[in-house]
Amino acid sequence: MKHLITGLLTLMILSAACTNESKLSEKESHHNRDLQLSSERMTPEALWSFGRLGNARVSPDGATVLYSVTYTHIAEDRAYTDLYTVPANGGSPTQITNTAENEGQPDWRPDGQKITFLSSESGTAQLWEMNPDGSQRTQISDIEDGITGYLYSPDLKHIAYSKPVKLDQTVNDLHPDLPKANARIETDLMYRHWDSWHDYTYSHLFIASYENGQLIKEGTDIMEGERFDAPLKPFGGMEQLAWSPDGQKLIYTCKKLTGKEYAFSTNSDLYMYDLEGKLTTNLTEGMAGYDKNPVFSPDGTRLLWESMARDGYEADKNRLFLMDMATGEKRDLTTPFDHNAGAPSWDRNGDFIWFTSNVKATYQIHLLSLRDGSINQVTEGQHNFNDVAHTGDALIATRVSMSAPADLFRIGIKDGSTTNITNTNEQLLNQLSLGKVEERWITTTDNQQMLTWVIYPPDFDPNKKYPTILYCQGGPQSGVSQFWSYRWNFQLMAANDYIIVAPNRRGLPGFGTEWNEQISGDYGGQNMEDYLSAIDALAREPFVDEDRLGAVGASYGGYSVYWLAGNHNKRFKTFISHCGIFNADMMYTTTEEMFFVDWDMDGPYWEHPNNQYAFSPHLFVDQWDTPMMVIHSEKDFRIPYTQGMGAFNAARIKDLPAKFLYFPEENHWILSAQNGILWQREFSGWLDQWLK
Structure with missing residues (x-):
């Protein structure tokens, strides 16, 4: 999620054509690089003090990497983001911004002479440029109400940007004599999405002329009158757009559906807008699932993008598709590869494509040869690589693991060797004692092998018995890959002297399409047996106290907790469910993206009169016998908060010890620092109460 913070001073613009260097706020940014921790064990406060590296962009000449680091000021309950550069070959990072205003969506101008970013220091989010050393910070756009994203054309003649356009009427528009009326009138689905109600606007793309470091005027709406969003909501960004190398065509991702059709479909397409003819063409017409994230080959003759085959299936295999721009011929480059492929990046000659994929619970970089169609894994190890980019004789990527947040790494193309070029949180990590992360293979009830991560407490003693x-x-x-989370952080959980068991049960990617797809229509089936296989295997270890077992999870993991509460045969002593599905019938008709429940639950509950969604946790409440903590947020529209209320109320009606932690301003996630720390304190406090 991208948050742009309003600046403290207003930038004075003499005219749209002028380039005035801004007066920066006297207040500087905030960082935690010198923070001294009071304990070598991870705490919620320590976790929220880590710098969060993101937005890595390699300069056009391949010599320098631009990136952002966000630090949280816990007392202020806000985040500060600044920009840094580091040589691609390694060296000392340079901080190039240090202001109270957050710089969003940083990138290089195509000629490499400027760094570009969004800032709200003038009052609305506008496009800015500055020199690579951070000097001559200059506002170059003055678009009414601001913009939400931007992309320069390679020839530096145009800039595409996105902004909301109001096309629908409010009740006050419909009834102008009732200016204080506060209501909504809905006639179709998708009136709310993720954590916000539809605000009667649509995200449109505009193209504006760019000369002498300025947008000449507000751009042309290339989607005029269309009630569609580009980029896709709720999480799409400018990675869903691509300029042709000659700057004459703009490819963008859009799902041109509305209402019920939109809610039940994943059929986004790639559209090409021709600047000269002002015509829009659907390049992926007839392709049924998601088509998004286009990337032109260096010579512009081919277009690469990510594609799913089936409409309505959001977890379908993510393929890499290639189209010949002259003939329109399309082909799947990843047919023999039985895993998802994402984040593709061309080599500079257009002969190879690098991409990342989850194979056996780690994300590794793979190389696809367009010469012979071969796909080979480039990296290995107990970590995840993301955001790969080519720099000549090496690759640049971010790397995370269950034991370390993101940093930038340089990867040798020939041997896959890795060298870290940033150490963003070295000072904090050196103060902490972290637990061992172990890979185990556990036999399931149907005699399959399941990879399960086991995270041990720091200073683990095999002669002790630990709650698990x-x-x-x-x-x-x-x-369940080698991710680093600021909520479900396994090192933080283990630091409280727990052993954590994290199975890659049925329904998870990284183990082939059959394993990944088994869960659809089988929510209460084999994947639940997989969970029990994992915890039973660890419970047999002498260092695990089988009388002090708990189960925790969020979203589908929260559903899993509710289901296990009625089917665990007294294995567990407590449960914690965050934003989980409690009543599958109600979930089907109250969530927003209908394609998700329609596919995974195999249609609506009224089409299943004989079983009435037999896997729904609320049908097993009569067997609940275990203390439970329920966490939910009011702005969670994916799984509405009444699901959590229903579960908590059911537990208390049965006189079970229970606690309901409710966040009125959070969504399916917990995003603010103080709420996040509160979450962790209550989470660990509940576990300690019942397992220690």
């Missing part, structure tokens, strides 16, 4: 937590993953089809 089963972690249930959400998604339901998002992998």
Whole structure:
């Protein structure tokens, strides 16, 4: 999520054509690089003090990497983001911004002479430029109400930008004599999405002329009158756009559907807008699932993008598709590869494509040869690589693991060797004692082998018996890879002297399409057996106290916790469910993106009169016998908060010890620092109460 903070001073613009260097706020930014921790064990406060590296962009000449680091000021309950550069070959990073205004969406201008970014210091989010050393910070756009994203054309003649356009009428528009009326009138689905109600606007793309470091005027709306969003909501960004190398065509991602059709479909397409003819063409017409994230080959003759085959299936195999721009011929480059492929990046000659994929619960970089179609894994190790870019004789990527947040790494193309070129949190990590992360393979009830991560407490003593937590993953089809989380942080959980068991149960990517797809229509089936296989295997270890087991999870993991509460045969002593599905019938008709529940639940509950969604946790409440903590947020529109209320109320009606932690301003996630720390304190406090 991108948050742009309003600046403290207003920038004075003499005219749209002028380039005035801004007066920066006297207040500087904030960082935690010198923070001294009071304990070598991870705490919520320490976790929220880590710098969060992101937005890595390699300069056009491949010599320098631009990136951002965000630090949280816990007392102020806000984040400060600044920009840094570091030589791609390694060296000392340079901080190039140090202001109270957050710089968003940083990138290089195509000629490499300027760094570009969004800032709200003039009062609205506008496009700015500055020199690579951070000097001559200059506002170059003055678009009414601001913009939400931007992309320069390679020839530096145009800039595409996105902004909301109001096309629908409010009740006050419809009834102008009732200016104080506060209501909504809805006639179709998708009136709210993720954490916000539809605000009667649509995200449109504009193209404006760019000369002498300024947007000449407000751009032309290339989607005029269309009630569609580009980029896609709720999380799409400018990675869903691509300029042709000659700057004459703009490719963008859009799902040109509305209402019920939009809610039930994942059919986004790639559209090409021709600047000269002012015509828009659907390049992926007839392709049924998601098509997004286009990337032109260096010579502009081919277009690469990510594609799913089936409409309505958001967890379908993510393929890499290639189109010949002259003939329109399309082909799947990843047919023999039985895993997802994402974040593709061309080599500079257009002969190879690098991409990342989750294979056996780690994200590694792979190389696809367009010469012979071969796909080979480039990296290995107990970590995740993301955001790969080519720099000549090496690759640049971010790397995370369960034991370290993101840093930038340089990867040798020939041997896959890795060298870290940033150490953003070295000072904090050196003060902490972290637990061992172990890979185990556990036999399931149907005699399959399941990779399970086991995270041990720091200073683990095999002669002691430890309370142990089963972690249930959400998604339901998002992998338990080597991720670093600021909520479900396994090192923080283990630091409180727990052993954490995190299985890659059925329905998770990284183990082939069959394993990933098994969960659809089988929510209460084999994947639940997989959970029990994992915790039972660890419970047999002499260092695990089988009388002090708990289960925790969020989203589908929260559903899993509710289901286990009625089907665990007294294995567990407590449960924690965050934003989980409690009543599957109500979930089907109250969530927003209908394609998710329609596919995974195999249609609506009224089409299943004989079983009435037999896997729904609320049907097993009569067997609940275990203390439970429920966490939910009011702005969670994916799984509405009444699901959590229903579960908590059911537990208390049965006189079970229960606690309801409710966040009125959070969504499916917990995003603010103080709420996040509160979450961690209550989470660990509940576990300690019942397992220690």
